[in-house]
Amino acid sequence: MTRSRVSAPGALLATPTSARGHPVALYLTRNLATGGAERVFIDYVNNAQSLSPVVALLERRGGLLPELSTGVPFEARVDRTAVPRQLEAIASEIPGESFARLALECLWLKDVAKQTGADVVSSFLMRAHVVALVTKIALLPDVPVVLNIHEHMSDSAPFLYPLKRDRALMRWVTRCLFPRADRIIVVAEELKRDLVASHGVPADLIEVVHNPLHIERIRAAGAESVAPRWMSPAGTRTIVAVGRLVYLKGYDLLLHALAKLRATRDVRLMLVGKGVERGELEKLAAQLGVQAAVTFAGEHINPWKLIARADVLALTSRTEAFPSVLGEAMALGVPVLATDCSGGVRECLRDGAAGLIVATEDVSAIARGLERILEDAELRATLVAAGHARAASFDLPERLRHYESVLSRVMLSRTT
Known part of the structure; x- marks a missing residue:
């Protein structure tokens, strides 16, 4: 499938940071399906105050696509709005397909980050976390990565990853890749305790920011x-x-x-x-x-x-x-x-x-x-x-200030 580049009308994806007036935050997720984490993603992007947001979707599809503000530039690696799920399921069974796709996604993310002058990459949900971290480690070490965790990693695993091999892979990702992030934002204290106690993620790497409510x-x-x-x-x-x-x-x-x-x-x-x-x-x-x-x-x-x-x-x-x-x-x-x-x-x-x-x-x-x-x-x-x-207490303005302050501190720590 060919790469699909989509941007808001008049958006200049390669505009340098200084011309925008704010640091550029590249928000990365798989797609904009109608889910809780995706709604939080939309709220942070559409209402950004101290950052210039750019959206990067691994797949252009999802019921929340129309909710994305027309003033926010975005890119999608592939357009899957019309691809039948059955066809995707068949493709996923091809040996090596997932690793080949990961390599292409990482190369694409590197290009998008460079074109947009991204100062930080903020990823939502597991596929995006893996792409962001592998890109950082292998291709783009100077751009900090912040993970946004919206699941209890231990207790959700049997439901989200029913195959034993997939659960083993996710445990490896959390233990070996998550600590390579510059910051991990979790939405509840219990999620932080789980990452520290069950997955060995350093506690000082994790910060709790409750979901915002608009x-x-x-x-x-x-x-x-x-x-x-x-x-x-x-x-x-x-x-x-x-x-x-x-x-x-x-x-x-x-x-x-x-x-x-x-x-x-x-x-x-x-x-x-x-x-x-x-x-x-x-x-x-x-x-x-x-x-x-x-x-x-x-x-x-x-x-x-x-x-x-x-x-x-x-x-x-x-x-x-x-x-x-x-x-x-x-x-x-x-x-x-x-x-x-x-x-x-x-x-x-x-x-x-x-x-x-x-x-x-x-x-x-x-x-x-x-x-x-x-x-x-x-x-x-x-x-x-x-x-x-x-x-x-969860109203958007205060949660947004807290969230953007975390990203700003991460960017500042990389420049000092």
Whole structure:
């Protein structure tokens, strides 16, 4: 596939740093699929203050592409907006294909960094981390690299890398390549502890920066009208869950909890997102006899208007990093329930002060927790008030200042 170069209208990718007035930060990720880390990526890029952002995508595709500001220049190595996933799967089975692709991606990143005068490379998600680090080590040692970690490296591995060989490779990457970064930003203290204790990454290399919330935008989007087909009947309570339909999100647990709740009350569930588990979840809903009470809403660029009209947001994951959806619901005045999984859930919810936390993998605990929120008006009011206050601490301006200060310190340390 030929290289696809895409830039914003009028953008001069080779403009030197001095002409821009700010250091150039090259933000690198695989694509702009609709996910939490990708939304954080978009927020940092679109709202940059002290840095001049340039976006580099290994693949030009993803539901969040239209969200990228037209004023931000970007390049994509390949355009895969029209490539069938089946064809990609076949190509990935070709012996040596992944290593050949890595070599081409590293050469491409070196060229982009030189053309844009990048002062720092900031990578998001694993494929981009590997490309950034190999490029730094082999081709571009003078440009610092900052990794942005949005997953619990130990506990997410069995879900993200089901093959034993892939998990072994990822362990090698975290142990041997991650320490070669100039800085590692993680979104929760628990992720830092895991990298240090389980992967041997030096603690002084890691800094915690919580995910930002663009609260003004979230609330404006939450107030938008909703099509009638997404509305629950009058008098029916609605639980909403937002995220990829994959096993680690624990939606099977949520469906079982819904079945328990519907034995005594009229309640519906809306699942917002797409993923490989949708077919299995639809079968499970039918087996449990709750298919008529479950709406598979698919992927939405604006999930906030659906969250805003729910009575409670449920996060029943088996592992998380720092789930932005909890903060988004709190910003919209919707009480939240979350499982006590590894990652930043407790940190996000202040150990349960801003949201109800229940045991992981415990269907009965999930059902009881949802019942409490739905039936206890005083508890709901307490959670809504505490949630509003907690969400405010993640507001974008302050998080952005913290984030850009980390990148600025990295650049400064390389020049002194």
